[in-house]
Amino acid sequence: MLTAAKNQLRVCFLSIKYNIMREMVNKVTFLTNVVFMVLNDASILVQWFILFRLRDDVGGYSLREVLMLWGLVAASFGLSNILFARVLSLPDLIINGKLDAFLVQPKKVLLGVLTSETRISAIGDLLYGVILVCLCKPGVGGFFLFLLFVIMGALAFTAFALLLGSLSFWFVRMDILQNQMLMGMINFGTYPDGIFQGDARVLLYLLMPVGMALWQPAHVMACFDGKMFLAVLGYVLLLSVAAVAVFYRGLRRYASGNLMEARL
Amino acid sequence: MQAIKVENLSKTFRVKRKEKGMRGSVKAIFHPQTEEIRAVNGISFSVKEGEMLAFIGPNGAGKSTTIKMLTGILYPDGGRVEVLGIDPTKKRKQLAYRIGTVFGQKEQLWTHLTPYDNFRFFGAIYDLSEQETEERIVELAERFELSGFIDTPVRNLSLGQRIRCEIVASLLHKPKVLFLDEPTIGLDPVVKENVRELIRQMNREEQTTIFLTSHDVGDIEKLCQRIIIVNDGQIVLDDSVDHLKHHYLEKKDISLEDIIVEIYKAQGEG
Numbered sequence: 001m002l003t004a005a006k007n008q009l010r011v012c013f014l015s016i017k018y019n020i021m022r023e024m025v026n027k028v029t030f031l032t033n034v035v036f037m038v039l040n041d042a043s044i045l046v047q048w049f050i051l052f053r054l055r056d057d058v059g060g061y062s063l064r065e066v067l068m069l070w071g072l073v074a075a076s077f078g079l080s081n082i083l084f085a086r087v088l089s090l091p092d093l094i095i096n097g098k099l100d101a102f103l104v105q106p107k108k109v110l111l112g113v114l115t116s117e118t119r120i121s122a123i124g125d126l127l128y129g130v131i132l133v134c135l136c137k138p139g140v141g142g143f144f145l146f147l148l149f150v151i152m153g154a155l156a157f158t159a160f161a162l163l164l165g166s167l168s169f170w171f172v173r174m175d176i177l178q179n180q181m182l183m184g185m186i187n188f189g190t191y192p193d194g195i196f197q198g199d200a201r202v203l204l205y206l207l208m209p210v211g212m213a214l215w216q217p218a219h220v221m222a223c224f225d226g227k228m229f230l231a232v233l234g235y236v237l238l239l240s241v242a243a244v245a246v247f248y249r250g251l252r253r254y255a256s257g258n259l260m261e262a263r264l
Numbered sequence: 265m266q267a268i269k270v271e272n273l274s275k276t277f278r279v280k281r282k283e284k285g286m287r288g289s290v291k292a293i294f295h296p297q298t299e300e301i302r303a304v305n306g307i308s309f310s311v312k313e314g315e316m317l318a319f320i321g322p323n324g325a326g327k328s329t330t331i332k333m334l335t336g337i338l339y340p341d342g343g344r345v346e347v348l349g350i351d352p353t354k355k356r357k358q359l360a361y362r363i364g365t366v367f368g369q370k371e372q373l374w375t376h377l378t379p380y381d382n383f384r385f386f387g388a389i390y391d392l393s394e395q396e397t398e399e400r401i402v403e404l405a406e407r408f409e410l411s412g413f414i415d416t417p418v419r420n421l422s423l424g425q426r427i428r429c430e431i432v433a434s435l436l437h438k439p440k441v442l443f444l445d446e447p448t449i450g451l452d453p454v455v456k457e458n459v460r461e462l463i464r465q466m467n468r469e470e471q472t473t474i475f476l477t478s479h480d481v482g483d484i485e486k487l488c489q490r491i492i493i494v495n496d497g498q499i500v501l502d503d504s505v506d507h508l509k510h511h512y513l514e515k516k517d518i519s520l521e522d523i524i525v526e527i528y529k530a531q532g533e534g
Binding site: 007015018100108 | 277328329332335336337338339356357358359360361363365367370371372374376377381384385388389390391
C-alpha cells in the first residue's frame with residue numbers, strides 16, 4: 001500500500017518534472033512567461049492603491065488585507081496550474097476520447113491526467129503571490145499558515161475545475177461553464193467579501209468555493225481562528241472527495257474516440 | 265491456458281441525432297433525440313496463451329471498441345471479459361501491469377521527450393527499478409535498433425521510428441498480452457516488414473500473446489495463425505488463417521485480401 005503510494009507519487013513528480021523540462025527547452029519563452037505574468041498580476045494592484053488613498057477601508061479590508069487576499073488567490077491559482085493544469089482541458093480530453101493513454105497505465109487515472117500538463121505562466125502567479133504576502137510581513141507562523149492555505153486553495157481550485165470538467169461525461173461544451181465559473185471564482189475572490197451582501201454572498205459561499213476557500217482563509221490569516229481553520233480544511237476535503245467521486249462516476253460513461261492524436 | 269476469455273460481450277453507444285439546418289438545431293434544444301448504436305453485440309471468443317490473433321472487420325465493425333473493453337478503457341454494457349484471469353472492469357490497474365498496448369493512431373509517447381526519457385518514464389509507471397529499466401532499455405534498443413535515434417525528441421522521428429519506440433515502450437514491463445491496434449498504419453512496406461518481424465520475434469522469444477487489429481492483410485497473413493472477422497458488432501468468422509486460405513483457394517485463385525473483401529461484402533449484403 002505504502003509502496004504503491006510512493007510509486008504513484010514518483011510518477012506524478014516525474015510527470016511534472018518533464019512538463020517543466022519541456023517548457024524550459026525554450027529559455028526566452030519560459031522566462032518571459034514567468035516575468036510577464038508577475039508584472040501582469042502586479043499591474044492590477046494599481047487600482048487598489050488608488051482606492052485606498054481615497055478610503056481607509058473597503059468592505060472591511062485594509063490595504064494589507066487586500067494584498068494578503070490577492071497573494072492567496074494568485075498563489076493558489078498558480079500552484080493549481082503548476083501541478084494540475086490539465087484539469088482545465090478535461091472537457092476536451094473526455095469529449096474527444098483522449099483519456100485512453102491514461103487508462104492503460106497501471107496508475108490512478110485522475111492523477112495521471114491532472115499532472116500531465118504544467119502552465120509555466122502559473123510559476124509567475126505563484127511567485128507573485130508569495131512576494132506579495134512577504135511584503136505584508138506576516139511573520140514566520142503567518143507565512144506557514146499562508147502556505148497551508150495556498151495548498152488548500154490550490155486543491156479547491158482544482159477540485160472545482162474537476163467537478164465542472166467531469167460534467168463533460170454527461171453534457172457537451174462544459175468547457176464554457178468550467179471556464180466562466182473559474183474566472184468568476186478568481187474575479188470575485190480578489191474582492192473583499194464585505195462588499196457582497198445578501199443573495200450574492202450566499203451564492204459565493206454555495207455556488208462557488210470563493211467564501212470557504214479564499215475569503216475565510218484570508219480572515220484566519222488576519223486573525224487566527226482554530227475552528228474556522230478546521231472548517232476550511234474540512235470544506236476543501238469534502239469538495240475534493242466530491243469532485244473525485246463525480247469524475248470516477250463519469251468515467252464509466254467514457255466513450256473514447258477514434259480521432260488521430262498525439263500526446264503533446 | 266486461455267489468455268483472453270470473452271462471453272456475450274456488448275457495448276452500446278448513445279448518439280445524438282438532429283434534423284437538418286438551423287431549424288433542426290433549435291428543435292434539438294427542446295426535443296433532443298438520441299439513437300442507440302450497438303457497437304458490440306454479444307460476442308464470445310477466447311485466445312490461447314502465446315497465440316497471434318487477427319481481429320479484423322470493416323470500419324465501424326466494433327474492433328476498436330472490443331479492444332478498448334479488453335484493456336479496461338471502456339466499460340462493457342453486458343457480458344464477461346477476462347484477460348489473464350483478470351476482469352478489466354474491476355482490476356484495471358492490476359491488468360495494466362501485465363498487458364501492453366499500441367494504438368497506431370494514438371500516440372502514447374511524450375513528443376517533446378526523447379525515446380530514452382520516455383522509456384524511463386514508462387519504467388516508473390510500471391514500477392520498475394532504475395536498474396531494471398536501464399537493462400530493459402538496452403535490451404530492447406538493441407533488438408529494435410533504436411541506437412541511432414534514442415536521444416532524439418520523438419517529434420523529430422519518422423513514423424516508422426516512432427512506431428518502433430511505441431512498441432518498445434509497451435514492452436518494457438514484459439507484458440504477457442500485447443494489444444496492437446493498427447500498428448503498421450501509414451508505414452512504408454520496408455518498415456512494415458521490420459515491425460512485423462519484431463512482433464514475430466517477440467512472440468517467439470517471450471511467448472507474448474498478440475491481439476492484432478489491422479486493415480493490412482499483410483499483417484494478418486504474415487503474423488497471425490488465427491483470424492476473427494467482426495461485422496456490425498458480431499463475429500462472422502472465426503477460423504485459422506491456413507484453413508481460410510485453403511478453403512477459399514480450393515475454389516478460385518484469389519488472395520487473402522480478396523477473400524476478406526468477399527466476406528465483408530457478403531456480410532454487408534446479408
